[in-house]
Amino acid sequence: MTALVELSGIEKSFPGVRALHNAQFELLSGEVHALMGENGAGKSTLMKILSGVYQRDDGDIRLDGQPVEIASPRAALGMGISIIHQELALMRDLTVAQNIFIGREPRILGGLVLDERALNAQAEAIFASMNLKFDPRAMVGELTIARQQMVEIAKALSYKSRVLIMDEPTAALNDAEINELFAIINRLKAEGVGIVYISHKMDELKRIADRVTVMRDGEYVGTVPAATTPMETIISMMVGRTLSNEPSALPAASDAPVALEIRGFKRGNVIRDVSLSVRKGEILGLAGLMGAGRTEVARAIFGADPIEAGEIFVNGNKATIRSPQDAVRAGIGYLSEDRKQFGLATGLDVRNNIALASLSRFTGPVGVLRENAMRETAQGYIRQLAIKTPSDTQEARLLSGGNQQKVVIAKWLLRDCDVLIFDEPTRGIDVGAKSEIYKLLNALAEQGRAIIVISSELPEVLRLSHRIAVMCEGRLTGILPGGASQEEIMHLATLRPSAVAETETNRKTA
Ligand SMILES: Nc1ncnc2c1ncn2[C@@H]1O[C@H](COP(=O)(O)OP(=O)(O)OP(=O)(O)O)[C@@H](O)[C@H]1O
Ligand SMILES: [Mg+2]
Known part of the structure; x- marks a missing residue:
């Protein structure tokens, strides 16, 4: 033929x-x-x-x-x-x-x-x-x-x-x-x-x-x-080698102080009274089906969308976050699921994409940019994440899709955030690099950062999370411990609030 x-x-x-x-x-x-x-x-x-x-x-x-x-x-x-x-x-x-x-x-x-x-x-x-x-x-x-x-x-x-x-x-x-x-x-x-x-x-x-x-x-x-x-x-x-299937070594849920807490977040039908918290050193998985409101909650925490009601506490202090700038000042970082619209400056080179959000680190005593330090830092991440690029001065738009994603991840790793929200961090990332990213997230948690991971891949959520918050139709339907099963997550992810409301009314009328 x-x-x-x-x-x-x-x-x-x-x-x-x-x-x-x-x-x-x-x-x-x-x-x-x-x-x-x-x-x-x-x-x-x-x-x-x-x-x-x-x-x-x-x-x-x-x-x-x-x-x-x-x-x-x-x-x-x-x-x-x-x-x-x-x-x-x-x-x-x-x-x-x-x-x-x-x-x-x-x-x-x-x-x-x-x-x-x-x-x-x-x-x-x-x-x-x-x-x-x-x-x-x-x-x-x-x-x-x-x-x-x-x-x-x-x-x-x-x-x-x-x-x-x-x-x-x-x-x-x-x-x-x-x-x-x-x-x-x-x-x-x-x-x-x-x-x-x-x-x-x-x-x-x-x-x-x-x-x-x-x-x-x-x-x-x-x-x-x-x-x-x-x-x-x-x-x-x-x-070109066999990958070891390293188990996810999850330390027991800690009693470390709460780094981020949201109470009663509301926005129309997309966020309906969501409260949750994440401790220092903890990875909180946010699971749910597409449209459950996970990204909406992340964006609301980050100040990218306004909320109609709700409070947010960072390290125990009430914070006012009306814009991403406010969020970053409060020590919150957000790796968006849409790297094209946020995150990646496609016209800039790899070095600047990684360093720009952390410029103060590279500013010398008289306000001079320490280009050498920027270069070294960028090259460090290129090695660590195996970012495939001819040099740190290559324009980001010329990198392959997965490598662009790695650049955005490097940018947020470099920024010293207390709370990091990763929305679909491994989308488009190959199998080898995925396990590198998992290791990095674990390492960040061990350093005491509080991390929220949104992922539509359940094995990924299960592998990474100390606790798993599950949403359905804008509502938090439950919080599971790290070792939960896929079935338990799916049950909560499909627990439609309308159905819950109905059974509640039934119970009341009964
Ligand atoms: N227009 C371009 N200019 C310069 N380099 C490019 C261009 N397009 C692709 N490359 C480079 O060619 C190589 C192959 O890229 P390609 O996009 O084909 O990879 P890929 O297998 O599709 O990867 P991914 O899984 O990340 O999408 C990469 O090193 C990439 O940086
Ligand atoms: Mg490709």
């Missing part, structure tokens, strides 16, 4: 970086082919070459056995190749439907006028085929990251391509949404579409992939069947 796509001997360099060397990849029709590798391995770059975003320096690209040149993303779409990018590339000020059909909107009156009705109807039809409820008129900028991801997927589907590349499509999706996506993938597969699937979530491989190709440092390592290859084999192909 002729391969649908065949890439061989692909070379690609950027100034100071050899991103790909002798890379290869083969995609069959009706196949889901996972592309795996550590952060910076070259996965996105290889797929950007296949989708016309970048031009290769050397190598061979074949479609149906025929050599082709793919000069631009438009040319790729013309050949039936579409890509869902890792970094969402939607226009925030356009509607959902406008984003999906940008550049090919249905028109009337001889092309003069946009046919809004047809546009929205076509978008609705795509969402219906995806089993999703979606308002095509909503502004993309107002959607959550997960919803934006769904719009990207809808857009790619609308092209009815033969080759569909998904670069970390589930990074921001919840379990139900992932199930929807997998159902869509299986449907496309049955229609003969070839799908390239990039993900750092190892458990997804067995569920969705037929074959797995592993890359390391820009090079091809090998291709194996997904079903019969042990996970450890795939991981050691990725990292």
Whole structure:
């Protein structure tokens, strides 16, 4: 059988970086082919070459056995190749439907006028085929990251391509949404579409992939069947060594003083009377399904959103936090789930991204910036977190997705915060670097910092947390000890307050 796509001997360099060397990849029709590798391995770059975003320096690209040149993303779409990018590339000020059909909107009156009705109807039809409820008129900028991801997927589907590349499509999706996506993938597969699937979530491989190709440092390592290859084999192909499965050494919950306490936080329906506290040296997991209000609580603590009621105490003292600046002054740091909007200054280099939030540390007696100290500090974090970059003066936007995330983490590690809130800290981070980040969070806690971790990956919450606060629909539904089971968390995460209220009323009337 002729391969649908065949890439061989692909070379690609950027100034100071050899991103790909002798890379290869083969995609069959009706196949889901996972592309795996550590952060910076070259996965996105290889797929950007296949989708016309970048031009290769050397190598061979074949479609149906025929050599082709793919000069631009438009040319790729013309050949039936579409890509869902890792970094969402939607226009925030356009509607959902406008984003999906940008550049090919249905028109009337001889092309003069946009046919809004047809546009929205076509978008609705795509969402219906995806089993999703979606308002095509909503502004993309107002959607959550997960919803934006769904719009990207809808857009790619609308092209009815033969080759569909998904670069970390589930990074921001919840379990139900992932199930929807997998159902869509299986449907496309049955229609003969070839799908390239990039993900750092190892458990997804067995569920969705037929074959797995592993890359390391820009090079091809090998291709194996997904079903019969042990996970450890795939991981050691990725990292070039076997990872030890170190247990999470959790010290017993401490009776250290409370570092942060919130009482009666309220904001509309999204935060309904939430009170919680975290002690020095404690890691508090904040679990819940997407939309449970975890990020909203974090943002409210950080002063990014106003609250209607509630009090906050830092180290026992009542604090007034009306803005992120206030929060940082009070010793609270927040690593946001959306590194693009907050956190990363994409135009600045790695060094400044890490150091800027802690400038006072690098200011000498007469206000002179100690550049050497900044450089050394940045380089220290680059080593510690294995940030893949040619130097600390590389612009952050040129780093791979996972490495950008590491830069933001380094920035907050450097800032001397008493309380640190990490929202999805390992999103897009490869397996090896994940355990590095876990170790760092443990170390920070041991130094006496109070840490709140929000994560949609339950194993991560369980591994890290001394206690786990669970939310559902804006309300705190319970607090569990560290050793809790996934089932206990899921029970509280689905304990809908409306249902609770009903049983309470029933009890009262009974
Ligand atoms: N436009 C660019 N300019 C300079 N370097 C780049 C550019 N794009 C990618 N790189 C570099 O090429 C290498 C491969 O990056 P790529 O984005 O392909 O990695 P990846 O495997 O997708 O990683 P991740 O899992 O973190 O998304 C990295 O070292 C990255 O910094
Ligand atoms: Mg990538």
